[in-house]
Amino acid sequence: MQTSSDNILSAVRIEKGFPGTKALDKVDFHLRRGEVHALLGENGAGKSTLIKCLTGAYRRDGGSILLDGAEVDPRDTFDAQRLGIGTVYQEVNLLPNLTVAENLFLGRQPRRFGMVDTRTMNRKARELLAEYELDLDVTRDLASYSVAIQQVVAIARAVDLSGKVLILDEPTASLDAHEVAMLFRIVRRLKARGLGIIFITHFLEQVYEISDRITVLRNGQLVGTRETSDLNRRDLIAMMIGRELAAEIHSAHAATAEGSLRYRFRNYGRRGRINPFDLDVRAGEVVGIAGLLGSGRTETAEVLFGAHRADSGTAEIDGHAVDLSSPRAAIRQKFGFCPEDRKTAGIVGDLSVRENIVLALQARRGWTRPISRAEQNRLADQYIRALDIRTADREKPIKLLSGGNQQKAILARWLATEPEFLILDEPTRGIDVGAHAEIVRLIESLREKGLSLIVISSEIEELVAYSTRVVVLRDRSHVAELGGDRITAHQIVEAIAATNEREAS
Amino acid sequence: MTSTVRTYLTRLLPQLIALTIILAAISIIFPGFLNLQIQNGRLYGSLIDILNRGAPVVLLAIGMTVVIATKGIDLSVGAVMAICGAVSASLITSGHSLAETLLVTLAVGILCGIWNGILVAVLDIQPIIATLVLMVAGRGIAQLITEGAILTFNDPGLIYIGSGSFAGLPMPVIIWLVFGVLVALVVRQTALGMLVEAVGVNREASTLSGVFTPVLLVAAYVLSGLCAAIAGVIAAADIKGADANNAGLWLELDAILAVVVGGTSLLGGRFSIAASVLGAIIIQSINTGILLSGFPPEFNLIIKAAIIVFILVLQSPRFRAAFQFVSIPRAAGKPTEREAK
Numbered sequence: 123m124q125t126s127s128d129n130i131l132s133a134v135r136i137e138k139g140f141p142g143t144k145a146l147d148k149v150d151f152h153l154r155r156g157e158v159h160a161l162l163g164e165n166g167a168g169k170s171t172l173i174k175c176l177t178g179a180y181r182r183d184g185g186s187i188l189l190d191g192a193e194v195d196p197r198d199t200f201d202a203q204r205l206g207i208g209t210v211y212q213e214v215n216l217l218p219n220l221t222v223a224e225n226l227f228l229g230r231q232p233r234r235f236g237m238v239d240t241r242t243m244n245r246k247a248r249e250l251l252a253e254y255e256l257d258l259d260v261t262r263d264l265a266s267y268s269v270a271i272q273q274v275v276a277i278a279r280a281v282d283l284s285g286k287v288l289i290l291d292e293p294t295a296s297l298d299a300h301e302v303a304m305l306f307r308i309v310r311r312l313k314a315r316g317l318g319i320i321f322i323t324h325f326l327e328q329v330y331e332i333s334d335r336i337t338v339l340r341n342g343q344l345v346g347t348r349e350t351s352d353l354n355r356r357d358l359i360a361m362m363i364g365r366e367l368a369a370e371i372h373s374a375h376a377a378t379a380e381g382s383l384r385y386r387f388r389n390y391g392r393r394g395r396i397n398p399f400d401l402d403v404r405a406g407e408v409v410g411i412a413g414l415l416g417s418g419r420t421e422t423a424e425v426l427f428g429a430h431r432a433d434s435g436t437a438e439i440d441g442h443a444v445d446l447s448s449p450r451a452a453i454r455q456k457f458g459f460c461p462e463d464r465k466t467a468g469i470v471g472d473l474s475v476r477e478n479i480v481l482a483l484q485a486r487r488g489w490t491r492p493i494s495r496a497e498q499n500r501l502a503d504q505y506i507r508a509l510d511i512r513t514a515d516r517e518k519p520i521k522l523l524s525g526g527n528q529q530k531a532i533l534a535r536w537l538a539t540e541p542e543f544l545i546l547d548e549p550t551r552g553i554d555v556g557a558h559a560e561i562v563r564l565i566e567s568l569r570e571k572g573l574s575l576i577v578i579s580s581e582i583e584e585l586v587a588y589s590t591r592v593v594v595l596r597d598r599s600h601v602a603e604l605g606g607d608r609i610t611a612h613q614i615v616e617a618i619a620a621t622n623e624r625e626a627s
Numbered sequence: 628m629t630s631t632v633r634t635y636l637t638r639l640l641p642q643l644i645a646l647t648i649i650l651a652a653i654s655i656i657f658p659g660f661l662n663l664q665i666q667n668g669r670l671y672g673s674l675i676d677i678l679n680r681g682a683p684v685v686l687l688a689i690g691m692t693v694v695i696a697t698k699g700i701d702l703s704v705g706a707v708m709a710i711c712g713a714v715s716a717s718l719i720t721s722g723h724s725l726a727e728t729l730l731v732t733l734a735v736g737i738l739c740g741i742w743n744g745i746l747v748a749v750l751d752i753q754p755i756i757a758t759l760v761l762m763v764a765g766r767g768i769a770q771l772i773t774e775g776a777i778l779t780f781n782d783p784g785l786i787y788i789g790s791g792s793f794a795g796l797p798m799p800v801i802i803w804l805v806f807g808v809l810v811a812l813v814v815r816q817t818a819l820g821m822l823v824e825a826v827g828v829n830r831e832a833s834t835l836s837g838v839f840t841p842v843l844l845v846a847a848y849v850l851s852g853l854c855a856a857i858a859g860v861i862a863a864a865d866i867k868g869a870d871a872n873n874a875g876l877w878l879e880l881d882a883i884l885a886v887v888v889g890g891t892s893l894l895g896g897r898f899s900i901a902a903s904v905l906g907a908i909i910i911q912s913i914n915t916g917i918l919l920s921g922f923p924p925e926f927n928l929i930i931k932a933a934i935i936v937f938i939l940v941l942q943s944p945r946f947r948a949a950f951q952f953v954s955i956p957r958a959a960g961k962p963t964e965r966e967a968k
Contacts, residue, residue, distance in 0.1 A: 473896070
């Protein structure tokens with residue numbers, strides 16, 4: 123209960139309950155002046171609830187919040203902003219169709235004779251952004267800039283409005299390495315100015331790179347607060363998920379594919395999306411696909427699944443030429459595909475978990491042969507249990523589930539069709555550590571069952587863990603293939619970075 | 628399956644409450660409103676009249692529900708009614724048999740649906756624009772067929788569809804009852820309903836899951852065209868003639884309103900045909916009620932609008948959250964009965 127004077131924000135014994143659950147159970151949280159404090163935990167651990175209590179988006183049931191030593195009680199997010207607590211969310215909550223300057227000064231535009239003084243506003247906007255080493259045309263629409271820039275604009279607005287505490291809720295989820303570096307430069311600068319910064323993320327490397335202290339929540343309770351430098355990765359994961367998992371993730375890679383060669387793609391590609399490539403996949407094999415964003419990873423997946431029809435080359439299964447010109451055609455060949463963008467291409471948000479799980483199977487059977495309700499229930503329950511999908515019941519709309527559980531439900535959708543060739547595009551992106559490990563384990567067990575899998579991931583360590591072979595992409599071409607002992611993070615990075623010569627496996 | 632029945636009723640509760648209140652209100656202003664009598668083996672009374680007069684909008688609402696569930700909209704149904712009325716009148720007057728006339732008319736309605744469906748599903752034109760084309764052109768086509776005049780006919784078979792009766796009920800009522808039950812059964816006893824909802828909520832995800840989206844979309848517009856064709860025949864048979872200018876005029880808007888009053892979201896997804904039918908009956912009750920209650924006719928549209936706003940407020944999630952007067956249990960039930968939040 124100590125509240126030393128260098129704490130800019132202290133939350134003491136915060137409680138918040140929802141019908142049926144205790145989302146926060148007497149959680150203490152102290153943020154120092156000039157520190158980056160990582161707030162970690164699995165999905166559902168209570169991170170968002172705590173943040174929402176701090177920013178007034180939720181009314182807390184109990185506990186007190188001290189800002190600069192004085193007790194505050196923000197009624198809503200505007201109130202919190204006025205008090206000095208600003209928040210920037212993962213999905214930038216600015217208005218993309220307004221200019222950068224308008225976004226920065228929305229609701230507080232400088233006025234002259236009752237009219238918005240656009241010139242002054244633009245000048246002030248340029249000055250404000252100059253502090254962030256950002257030289258933008260502030261009269262252009264916000265949407266014309268990258269997510270990273272939008273993120274910085276959102277931060278600039280929040281800091282300008284609030285100025286004491288900045289909460290960053292998964293700011294790096296959709297940024298590439300370069301953009302993350304830029305963001306971190308800005309975070310460090312704000313830290314030097316004495317702001318207290320709360321940083322929420324799923325990327326543990328980033329936690330170690332930027333944070334001074336770490337607070338871990340689990341199931342609505344405080345697990346502990348530690349200095350980042352005193353806490354190693356394995357202990358951190360143990361704190362987050364309550365069991366030793368790190369070892370499991372890095373165990374399975376011994377296996378090499380012994381299965382027969384089943385899938386043979388020759389000169390397969392589509393103009394403007396992915397250059398023609400050759401690919402062989404055996405039964406019981408996980409082919410990892412590595413490469414930078416935009417190197418053609420997702421395009422490879424889409425062309426294999428027929429989401430974009432290949433315009434060159436041939437596909438063979440067990441020596442017979444097959445047609446993979448559409449998702450339906452691919453599904454007929456027992457293909458399955460978990461797309462990268464879960465929200466727009468994966469889940470059918472308003473429908474129940476049950477309906478989402480049976481969707482692909484029902485689509486393959488055709489509308490005239492409905493799966494009976496009893497059978498749907500059985501399938502849904504089976505996969506909810508097998509994949510440990512956490513949902514109140516199978517009738518809950520899938521959009522209300524956490525990212526990891528949505529991903530598991532999409533996997534269940536394909537597993538229900540008993541696929542033989544499964545393409546997973548970033549299956550672990552944006553999901554918590556626990557679900558992450560479960561999906562990695564699932565990939566391994568599917569491989570052991572003899573499925574052929576293509577897994578795309580930007581987490582190289584993860585690819586190393588489960589791939590029997592890794593294909594490296596660069597500039598929309600398959601440039602290298604690594605197998606056996608050569609599957610190491612180092613080798614993959616080398617292959618991605620190499621400029622010219624094509625490596626053979 | 629008593630729980631199924633219960634959830635079904637919960638889904639329809641706001642519409643049933645609204646209808647009850649409206650009917651009660653009318654019967655206070657106009658006693659005798661609820662009276663029914665039998666003459667010549669046929670039921671007469673204002674209630675029967677509502678069911679009968681409401682037939683075109685009920686039929687349009689059935690098709691519109693499925694189209695809206697796919698996140699689409701069909702503005703052309705009023706014009707398609709006019710086309711189909713004109714086609715049936717011109718065929719029957721030129722000496723074709725009733726069966727030929729009806730078959731060709733329904734085929735024309737289906738053709739209109741295919742046209743809309745191809746614009747939406749294959750050419751990927753926004754539904755509101757795609758169907759606007761036929762909404763504008765359709766009435767012109769109908770006028771070409773009738774050559775600008777009201778094309779009258781006196782074939783007793785065709786007239787029977789508009790003003791005959793069967794088993795004590797007017798023919799139009801029988802037609803929409805049978806057709807509505809048929810569509811609801813086909814949609815819910817097969818997987819069509821779920822697939823339509825999936826496409827309406829997320830077309831891309833459904834396509835990637837192997838749902839044959841273009842065919843499904845075309846089918847929805849075909850159903851809507853077919854509904855409009857039947858409604859067009861009823862409207863023409865009712866006045867014993869095809870009026871290209873006025874048949875089905877603005878009825879597309881009433882049909883959309885019926886679907887919305889029925890609680891199906893214009894954003895697509897969850898739908899209930901029964902609720903839309905109730906919505907259409909509610910609208911017709913308001914029309915008939917205002918007429919009977921003797922308000923000056925210039926008030927009609929205003930009163931109608933006010934009542935509809937009231938119904939929409941009644942079923943808005945915020946209102947429900949505030950008053951919690953209908954709690955919707957999320958029990959295991961068919962998708963139809965699930966509450967669209």
